[in-house]
Amino acid sequence: MTSYIIRRLLYCVPILFGVMLITFVLFFIVQPPRARARAILGEKATPQQIDDWLHKHEYDKPLPKLFVSQTWKLVTFNFGLSDKTNRPIAKTFIDGAVPSLCLTVPAFIAGFFMAVGASLYLVLIRYSALDRFGVFVCVALMSIPPMVYMFIGQSALALHFAYFPAYGFEIRGFSTAKFLLLPVALIVVMHFGYDVRMYRTIFLEEITQDYVRTAFSKGVSQLRVLFVHVLKNGMISLITLVVTSLPALIMGSILVENFFGIPGLGNALVHAIQTGDAAMVNALVYLGALLYLGSLLLTDILYAVADPRIRLS
């Protein structure tokens, strides 16, 4: 196990290097710092102001030196200040992680339980007309693009039915829930079709197993077989599916955050890209990559822990 982990950690090095190289090429070669300085300082900035800005941010170094210094900053977690707002990037990351987690963790948990519940329900009524209709609805839900959910959710539930605020966020007890209900519900719905289809298939495969037949023949009720036996055994497959979506929790749901004004990391990343804030994009992409690699590793380890038959070697 230890040697496996070390090997996996070593694999991360070239991946991270690649990530840093790509963001560097995009933000320092495709769009040179001088052009970004113009965009950030405004059309009316003088050449002197642009030079000063470049010098202050050390963007006037030759490219190889610049790449080394940028990489060093990331590797040592010394992210510095945002190009656009001059706020410390580390603070932006921490400040943004809280709203992102507030959005994605409930969505993840609620989504998981609802999808498991719904898929068990479909398995309970398997092969009936309503089951087929349910599968049809799932396919329909999968086919609709996320933006459509957001537009419909906002205009129907927030504007016309006035159940939820259409925009905004606040971390203050119950009012946090008020802002999160709609975006969380939308994230759940966006993934619902895919998840239910997937889990239903897992459970259906489980229900054809011999042990289930044995249980039924011993007179165990449908509900008990489903909720006790099938659910527990299906969990191994579910865990592996679910854990891969963990990194998305921290980086937030980019589209939803932006659309509902939740000041999370996804929102920060979109804004940094739009405004040419290279320092911020570099740091956020790097941290995102780190977290992603970390959780992939965690997935493999968890998988081995959940199912002792799997050996990491």
Add this chain to the structure above:
Amino acid sequence: MFSEGLIRPGNLPILPRFMISVRTPFRLPSLWVLRAFLVVALAGGLGGCGNDPHPKPLHTKREDGTPWVVRYAYMPDDPRSLDPQFAYDQMSRLLLEPVYDTLLEYHRFKTDPFEVVPCQLEKMPERVKNADGTEDYVCRLKKGILFHDDKCFPDGKGREVTVRDVEYAWKRIVDPKVECPALAPLEEYVVGMEEAYEEAKKSGNFDYSKPFKGFEVVDDQTFRIHLLKAYPQILYWMAMHFTCPVAREAVEYYDGKEHPDGPGGQIVQRPAFQWHPVGTGAFMFDYYEPASRARLIRNPHYATETFPSDGIPPENVEELRPYFGHTLPIVDEAQITVFREQTPIPILFRQGYLDNMGVNKDAFNKVVTSSRDITPEYKARGVTMEKEVDVSTFFTTFNMQDKVVGPNKKLRQALSCSYDTQSFVDIFWNGVAPAAQQLMPPGFFGYDANYRNPYGFNLEKARKLLEEAGYPGGIDPATHLPLELTIDAAASGSEERQMTEFMQKQFEQLGIKVKVIENTFANLLAKEDNGNFQILYGTGWGADYPDPENFYMLFYSHNFPPKGKNAALYKNPEFDRIFEKMATMDNTPERLECVNQLRTILAEDCPQLFEFHKAFYGVSQPWAGHTKTNMMLEGGLKYARVDVAMRERLRKEWNQTPTWPIALAVIGIIFAGGYAVQLNRKRND
């Protein structure tokens, strides 16, 4: 698509290990109980949460028992900084200007032409012309202006503003570390500014203890600004936040470092000065959260100004009469929401959660009819609409040093005549933005609404001019092929691409061929700096101040890029001569004559094709009485007013929550449950 075979990694058989557990299995609550809980939680959650997106106001009642009045505004992006000597973008100004009063100020209601009036100064500065060509402006501060109460002052009580605070602000303009955008335009005119800047740059530190030659402290209330040459536009700079007094205590206290300020001496980080403004304005800064919202609160000690009684548009006089001489601000609190995404703005306005809104493209058809009136739905709600014309002009620039369009005046005139600005505005700006006939936008001294550009859209004339230019029918006689021109344009989205295509088609009507190079906006600006283009499309100029000099300097030959903004690289000694004379004059009939001459020269030479002045429709709720916006003024929040009772009533009326969708959902769940039970029973049988 996904394959069902992929679900189980490795396709390993899974043994029923849990089935043989000897533990008593956990008994799940009945499904019916769970469902009932879900329904109750859903109904409770929906019914109880409400859809008001704003945080609770600071208070519900004022000290005298009258209701606490909140104004709900918004900004479409985050500010860059709230440092008055650094920030210059519109978002920053929206938050900054209500907090920092300026020496002079734009009169709230006088917009045609704009007028600057005293704010922190007792009266307009006195212009002194010296024999050696230099000039002085003598200014006298009002007495008793107080800084906001803030922790940076002893006992947290704001002290009185003195001339030293103004001097400190002017020194901050020069300090290279502050990076003040006003330095470049001012150093050419203010005595000692350039030297002080160079000296500070060389030593790496600006010495605030040294006197600054351009700013003379006469006494506690009086100061003199020394200018190297005539520059009447200095008055407009005094109406901007760059020159407003700043408390040195605030800059030094809010250093962004860690201090034992927390409860029980706990170490916490203080905000930097650029995120904690301490001014003298009608509003005090409460907080700003990036990508979220900001709050400003009434300054209880504000007495610098009162609501004006002059210059009010006749149609608003009756409505505003009760406010004449009223203390400012009128509202107690301003909540400002940051919208990085524009779609929710019309939704919140419709629900009554925003007091006013600029109509964006998403909302245009819902709010504005094809006859450019407000739609019946919004009219019935009592919403009022006003067309707001921005102080900016958008244009297409010809490179005067290009070997094809540069020397050929008739060609430029022909291109100008071929471009149908009105159709462009109708298609891309819903017909709202006025087509530009001249360089300056409305509201400027010398702007003539009746003037028509002699080289405006006229296709016949364009063809004739092209023939005179040496390209009959658009054919280049040297190659016998259509003349080929190149447009450099910004292409950040499909709409910009369509706009460029529109221009391309307009020019190609003349039989010429037009090639379009698409650039990012940053690259386009770089090309503008280097003069590396033939025709440049997609830029404009927004006024720093409403003076003809601020626009006509775009063609002054001493302003070539990258230092200046003469992007067309236009050089005309006659133009320069008149410009130099006009720039330093007071607004007299003689100056008007000069401005008109400059306008005629530019129209004839056509170094730019004037397109439009940016404009939009602004709508206001019935409770937020609206008068035409002063586009030079971002600190106008102090004049805003709100009828709280009406807002409360209408919001309730507009945000009724129906119960039938919840009932439908409950019925659906009950049906699904019943169906499962029935099916289960049938299968068990």
